[in-house]
Amino acid sequence: MLLFKQIVGVLIILLNIAGLGFVLYMVAMMLKEKYFPQKQIVAVHDKPVKKKQPKIINDDIVPDEDDLLKDMDLSDLDNLNLDDFE
Secondary structure, eight states: HHHHHHHHHHHHHHHHHHHHHHHHHHHHHHHHHSOOOOOOOOOOOOOOOOOOOOOOOOSSSSSSSHHHHHOOOOGGGGGGGGGGGG
């Protein structure tokens, strides 16, 4: 039982030391970025690069409104009572 407590104690101490090391590493990286920022290299091109626009082969994706109205059956709307919607 005593050996088990000692092993658990050593593991706790090692994990605490690793956690403190990680925190110190993160603080060091943050300070490095703040005080020593990396210089960005900007490449100058003669011509700006143009992105290719995708070609739309079928431009009749949505039918015209006239076609939609032609297919509708409006005879059911004659008996509609609009007072029900108030």
